[in-house]
Amino acid sequence: MTLTLDIEKPKEKSPVVAQTVFLGLGLALLILAPLFFYPVFLMKLLCFALFACAFNLLLGYTGLLSFGHAAFFGGAAYFTAHAVKEWGLPPELGILVGVAGAAFLGLIVGYLAIRRQGIYFAMITLALAQMFYFFCLQAEFTKGEDGIQSVPRGHLFGFIDLSQSTNMYYFVLGVFVIGVAIIWRIIHSPFGMILKSIRENETRAVSLGYSVRNYKLAAFVMSAALTGLAGGVKALVFQFATLTDVGWQMSGEVILMTLLGGIGTLIGPLFGAGLVVTLQNYLATSEFPVTIITGLVFMVCVLVFRRGIVGEFYHSRLGRKLGFEHRQ
């Protein structure tokens, strides 16, 4: 199964300058952002952006559409919240618990789901995530419909007080940058190249002697772990973990963010997440249900806007001039 995607070409002689400038500008904007925007909104945005980037590692670079990533996101939120609140772990260890839990869930779901391909893969991940949802609904430690409430943010490394929203914001930003750097490292490694070859032509990858199954499973677990990183941090930002984060709607949302931003682009999901989170915030106060807009955006994106925002930019003349070459 190959998705028609646009990605940055492996750059041999691309104008690194322009890209470095963009990167620097983006970072500067994120560092200065709390001066202009409400920090909780920004933190939410960064958590979802990291979630979408991690999801994109699977969809954009390995060609696997998981419809169950909410299980890892919401699952990690529960694990982190439980570890911090009930076990009294510091935030950094709590997040590690979330990441480990999500990776473990990813191992189970991935192991089952990669036995089928394409459309079946999507349905299996969706069904297994729904199973996890019912588990969370009935399990003791998740506190059912209430969720885990009033989770303390604690002190990072014992001395940085995260209940201060500025401290928390820069912590979240740091996690986000590290997460994206890991993803960048993965997709530009020989391992990442093999993932792309699986996306492009699975049969050929097999015939070249790669054990495609193991690579797919590894990519799935990595994506789940990074998703867990986003989910764990989100639990600390909002100080609760609820069923909303494990529901299938959440899995749909992250697909939309990735699709809207640009499947297979490193920073596309950041833009997609930004748009979706802004839209949700904007509509949160009105009676109008977000799902109608979400659904319509989905339909329009699939019909006429499959490259996504960043993909379209890379495809445009300006984008090509700046060295963001793409491949049809």
Place this chain on the structure above:
Amino acid sequence: MQALLGQLLIGLINGSFYALLSLGLAIIFGLLRVINFAHGAQYMLGAFFAWLLLSHFGLGYWPALVVAPIAVGLVGAVIERTMLRRLYTLDPLYGLLFTFGLALTIEGTFRYLYGASGQPYATPAALAGGTNLGFMFLPIYRGWVIVFSLVVCIGTWLVIEKTKLGSYLRAATENPVLVQSFGINVPFLLTLTYALGAALAALAGVLAAPIYQVSPLMGSNIIIVVFAVVVVGGMGSIMGAIVTGYLLGVAEGLTKVFYPEASNIVIFVIMAIVLLIRPAGLFGRDA
């Protein structure tokens, strides 16, 4: 014993809906290579049309059983003609994403218009009441749902396996280009198939209206289970989809008797086991 038979009955009823819905999914997937995520929404539309017909036009259950599937089928045909058609040349995943968006839009709209809570729909007078079978009490309507859905399933299977139209459909599933070169209007077949699948979902919705409440969310609750049913059955065979639907419904009912906590997830557990033992599904061909 009473409880066992009662749950078995409920299992058979749920199984009827699983069978009808996975049948529609399998037919659509067979020809269009699209997993119709909007199937749940179309099921909900069927139930809602029945309810609207009754509350706004005074049309009862029997007319609704005919009108609602036709209406939903027509809506499906329009969607296929105007939008879904553009996606056939792309990866099948885009079809899934498009119909997912469609489902969100339809459900969101009905939630906005009618609220999230359910609307009751009265059992038609002719099928009200129950009968004592000696070993258990059978509400007549529930018996009717089981018999009628079985008739519809077998009827659809007969149409596809034994009629000329069905042979065109099967041939187009195997090789659409070749079938078109024989002068058969394949694009029309595609529209017809999608409309038929949507109509089947709507029919299930009308059948469900008196049993479950008519609510905008009824579709999304059932569609994920139906996906699991489809993974277990494999979409290669129409009969496989039907049989798996009933079997899993009964399995779910039995779990409610012996281990009620797991009744929500038993179908997913069965799916996981089938994936481990026979990844292609019980009746699947695509290993």
